[in-house]
Amino acid sequence: MYTAKIHVSIRKTILDPQGKAVEHSLKSLGFDSIEDTRIGKFIELKINAKSKEEAQRITEEACRKLLANPVMEDFEFRVFDEGEING
């Protein structure tokens, strides 16, 4: 069993109003050093695959088909085997 941890975020070139609202709030709390805030989604998949490479391929395909919309979002992910997750 493999675990894929996926981050989906709005493309850097597109305004992220949610991130901007949170950034203003952080600034008002005195976090002057925080220069940019962007909000995305975190998705975790458990994958029954024969190898890590296969799990990565499945994750990539799931992202392209459903989990992210390439018109407005970017995605990145890492796949872990059980040892890496439990250890």
Next chain:
Amino acid sequence: MAEVRAGVVVFPGSNCDHDVYNVLKNIMNVNTIFLWHKSSNLENSNVIVLPGGFSFGDYLRCGAIAKFSPIMNEVIRFANKGGIVLGICNGFQVLCETGLLPGALLRNEDLKFICKTVTLKVENNKSIFTSEYRIKQEIKIPVAHGEGNYFCNDDTLTGLIGNNQILFRYVDNPNGSRDDIAGIQNLNRNVLGLMPHPERASDEILGNSEGRKLFQSVIESVIQN
């Protein structure tokens, strides 16, 4: 003279399906049926409507899960053969997710759910969806959405403008949509997606029937074919 047979697709979470059904059936006097999303049969419909609402709870992204409902395979095939498809609000989002229309709908710029009547300008009346309006006519139509901020890249926008695909623009942009876009048609001119709700402005008893001409345009185009 062809007869109009409208099919209104119902997804779990659709909530404007009965509104548009009522307008088509009882005000426009058109044969209208509901099509459950799990069906794989359009039942001889020659106009398909994807209604407003929150299909699948808007989970993941608006319209992203509806795109994989069995009926959508048929809707895509129908559209690719030139069949008339109208997507309103959530229906517009579904059309963008399927790729039948370019671009995507993002969160409203100010993050608020906007529910009010807005003024639209008819940018092109040489379409099967707008032929009953005058060019540059201003009409008042309600919007009700949290994710209506139309986005596309520069090349797509140039194409939309160059090919006269923009049918409606907001006079006073409520949501941050690129180039004030409220509704676009595809390149083949048989698919329209718009965020405003013409079905909520089609019954005189509600005080505004300026949306009715959109349905009238579609009906005329079918009848004349």
